[in-house]
Amino acid sequence: MRRFSRLTVAGAATASLALTLSACGGTSTEAASSGSESRGDKGLAIAYDVGGKGDQSFNDAAYAGLERAEQEFGYETADVEPTEGETDADKTQRLVSLAKQGHNPVIGVGYAYATAVKEAAATYPDTTFGIVDDSTIDADNVADLVFSEEQASYLAGVAAAKSTKSDVVGFVGGVDIPLIHKFEAGFRQGVEDTDPKVKVLSQYLTQTAEEGGFSSPDKGRTAAESQIEKKADVVYQAAGLSGQGVIEAAAANKVWAIGVDSDQYRQEALGKYRDHILTSATKDVAKAVYNLAKSVEDGKPESGIVRGDLKTGEVGLADSNPKFKADTELQEAIETAKEKIISGGIKVRTS
Incomplete structure (x- = not known):
């Protein structure tokens, strides 16, 4: 089981990632060609959907799952904001860069990451990828985190x-x-x-x-x-x-x-x-994100369609x-x- 000391707080990790991304340049294919294997020496990374962190909803729930994994497993995490007008190639480069740095698993938050997750997963077959709200990716190293x-x-x-x-x-x-x-x-x-x-x-x-x-x-x-x-x-x-x-x-x-x-x-x-x-x-996006990180930590990474519903308790109605x-x-x-x-x-x- 991996155990690594936290090197930075999440904010610093994100800033470092931003510098790496800007240094990469070129296309996602070029970024991937500089190294095809994942070192796997860092923990969970998430790439946000439209609206980013602070939406008080979907993305913030994913971040809560990341925080839990970071605290429990004591490893370095990263979370990355979307950019206005970005393309599938931009998303792919973002995920590839995270995998190249050794993050595992790498999760795209939202169906818009479908193409990017599919391409990044093919480039880094030893890294587990996840995508929230999409069930179209059939790959041994991809978990489709979906909800009823x-x-x-x-x-x-x-x-x-x-x-x-x-x-x-x-x-x-x-x-x-x-x-x-x-x-x-x-x-x-x-x-x-x-x-x-x-x-x-x-x-x-x-x-x-x-x-x-x-x-x-x-x-x-x-x-x-x-x-x-x-x-x-x-x-x-x-x-x-x-x-x-x-x-x-x-x-x-x-x-x-x-x-x-x-x-x-x-x-x-x-x-x-x-x-x-x-x-x-x-819908408990935080739990789904955390569970995928835990499955990787335990050496039994989830893959295929992972569904949360009323029976599993991962969707419901709040009574606060x-x-x-x-x-x-x-x-x-x-x-x-x-x-x-x-x-x-x-x-x-x-x-």
Whole structure:
């Protein structure tokens, strides 16, 4: 089992990595040709998705997993921000550079890393790679870390239908892609199964991530305000950093927001809005990231599709808000729905 003393704090490791990346230059192929074997003498490294660290959601959850691995295993880690307008070649070079430095495992946070992970994994077959929210890479040294987001979203739909007073609720998706369709499909089904009279409004912020759907709080705020004007008094968002704008709009208009990925009621940066965060549909990206690091540490690296769902406890509904937790009728409805999903009595749609 590897045991290495921590050489730097994560911030210094990131700064050092940035210098290495800028020194590499050229294409990802050129970077890989300077050395094809992984030294494997450093620990977990993650490359963030759009929005980067500080999104109070998806990326921050991945960083929490990195922090846990760093503290438990005592090795050097690295975390790297995305750049505006980057290409697949840029992503590939980033992952290749991390593997070349000896980081193992190396995780791309988000489906946008699919091409990069596939190419980097082929270049460094002795390094374990992971990708969050993608299940398309078939390689012995790649773990596809995916989640049944539709299941947690169904429970969010139950909560919304039980909490609305106007019989109108909203969904704001960051980007119009199949992954986010899973969130809407589960939410809509949960609402409809709980109370068919409740109307679900839906809006996607952009068609592509490059247009800012996951990184523009102002877009999220505008979309939520539009739904609130149409009487929505519970708004569920699956929009990354843009979701902060949804939560801000809900708080300003004294309606409920439902967070996503992380327990957003507990996020420090969202503290002034927490009285209006009913709950959050969570997926434990931190646990998935940590588990992959542990599997490498234990000498039995995960590979293939690694799925988190209600049964494994890696998706769920947060109960940090005391008002939400104290609503006995609501909690019973959620627990009943959860049990039926786990048993197969409810089949949750993904589109």
